[in-house]
Amino acid sequence: MDAVAALTALPETCLVNLAAPDAEQALRALAGRALAAGAVGDGFAEAVVVREHTYPTGLPTAVPVAIPHADTGHVTRPGFAVATLAAPVPFGVMGTSEDSVAVDIVVMLLIAGAHEQVEVLTRLIEVFQADGWDAGLRAASDPGELAAAFDALLAWPGPGPPCRLAAGAR
Numbered sequence: 001m002d003a004v005a006a007l008t009a010l011p012e013t014c015l016v017n018l019a020a021p022d023a024e025q026a027l028r029a030l031a032g033r034a035l036a037a038g039a040v041g042d043g044f045a046e047a048v049v050v051r052e053h054t055y056p057t058g059l060p061t062a063v064p065v066a067i068p069h070a071d072t073g074h075v076t077r078p079g080f081a082v083a084t085l086a087a088p089v090p091f092g093v094m095g096t097s098e099d100s101v102a103v104d105i106v107v108m109l110l111i112a113g114a115h116e117q118v119e120v121l122t123r124l125i126e127v128f129q130a131d132g133w134d135a136g137l138r139a140a141s142d143p144g145e146l147a148a149a150f151d152a153l154l155a156w157p158g159p160g161p162p163c164r165l166a167a168g169a170r
Contacts (some may be wrong), residue, residue: 006078007120007154009147010110012037013081016146023091023103024049027068030081030108039077039110047074048108056092058101059125063134066091067124069109069117081108082150084137105137107150127153 013033020026031045047070058066088102107124111117127133136149 002119007111008079009082009150010034010037010039010077010079011144011147013039013079013108013110014143014146014150015083016140016142017086018083018106019086020089023052023066023089026066026083026085026089026103026106027052027108030068030083030106034081034108034110037077039075039079039081041074041076044070044074047071052092056094056096056100058091058093058103059128060093060099060101061128062131063105063128064088064091064101064103065105065107065128065134066103067094067107067109067121069111072112072114072117075110075112077110078112079110080150081110082106082137082146083108084140084146105134123154127156130156 015029018026018029020029027049028045031048034040048068051070052068057068083106085104088104090100091103093099093101109120111120133153136153137146140146140149
């Protein structure tokens, strides 16, 4: 089964216009929503923060995004926790130890199978490189709309801008 097709954004874990002073607080806010929704266990927030410090997940794409995640053993209900940020927050750039990028959107992976991570990350990076991928997410006014826009974005088959589908999900 296609790992990406099996996952959806969990509305109760999503946040619109999250005001966070730094990456750690953005991560803790999303992880807290995931915990409250029963999607992760108690140690998830700390695990994702530690992992982000060790292996940064910021992507310097046209619309900077971070794709944080932790060990799959913390996840009890797979999916995605998505946040649009009220103001950009610096995240370390994936694959570096000293560079940072001001991130506008955070897509937290809630993946229960280790073998699924590579496939999901590959698909996300592909989508995040397309022009206009963020339009539907930015148009969302509540967590349910944000989750629906994100799911439409992942369903985008390409080529062409995915924003048509994501914006139409509203």
